Amino acid sequence: CNAAIAIAPILDKAATTPLGKTIRDAVTQSQSTTRSNANLGIIIAIVPLVIGSKSPNVFLSANGADTAINESDAQDALDIYAAIKQATAKSLGTRKKYDIQNAPPQAIREAMRYAATTEPKDSIAALWGFGYQSLWDNAVSDLKNYETRAESWEQVIVNTALAQLARTPDSLITRRHGIQESLRVSSEAAALLALPEQDRFSAVEAFDWRLRHPCRINPGTTADLVAAALYVHLWNSCFHELF
Structure with a gap:
């Protein structure tokens, strides 16, 4: 911040x-x-x-x-x-x-x-x-989709991050831990998205814990893409007019 x-x-x-x-x-x-x-x-x-x-x-x-x-x-x-x-x-x-x-x-x-x-x-x-069209086709589109369905912006962002991670193995994980590990993490993200919304929150918390233990596995590139998508989505939603 x-x-x-x-x-x-x-x-x-x-x-x-x-x-x-x-x-x-x-x-x-x-x-x-x-x-x-x-x-x-x-x-x-x-x-x-x-x-x-x-x-x-x-x-x-x-x-x-x-x-x-x-x-x-x-x-x-x-x-x-x-x-x-x-x-x-x-x-x-x-x-x-x-x-x-x-x-x-x-x-x-x-x-x-x-x-x-x-x-x-x-x-x-x-x-x-x-x-940059791929950003619009993927993470920006996901944000719009989840915004109409989720109860909070926290859920929107978490679901968008999971969707991006499930779609594309994270570059940072691949660089630090290898492609097989990044594929495994992407597979877990896809499984979380398949859960009913009411069951997903606790499962995401457990997923987050597993990423941090025993060694820190950081899907940092996914977070960067979601941040960029948020910029686009908020700008085009006229959020900038508030400032």
Whole structure:
């Protein structure tokens, strides 16, 4: 929460600030309030959306985010690489091509496409590499669906996260624990969604406990995608008019 408040002024200026600089400044500001890199994925996923929502009277579309990425340049790529290195140190591992410790390509989309299609595949990179429409088709659609059925926003968000996790193995789990573990977690999420709503809450609590014990298994990429979907959903639901 403190990090979100800290980066808000950076995001407010995103429409008039280069894409890469916005991401780098947001990471720096986030790190001023927390030592973890928990907000990196959210920042990378949301900044193109923020740039795409330049006017409070314009409905946010996937094309707006894609345009922001398409219009980025070599300096943006340098700043994004610097931001990722600043936030993650060596926790990303290494890749044969476009490794984060090396110089970035002229177009950041090239590196993102590679990260999205080579193991361990990165779901946030897939948005950058192949377009944000998948966010609308999946997590944004789930939010709209569950909003009409759930009793609280907490249930809406939990159900959306479960649906995303069941649909796509979590990138962070895959990177830290391997594909078989991420597939197992996705299978558990699908089983939870199959339960009657009245039985799901206690089952979700037990699932959460199992993810934390004996070692911490964090579906962090799923959380990042849900955060991005929430931005879209709240913006397009005119939530922004309250401010």
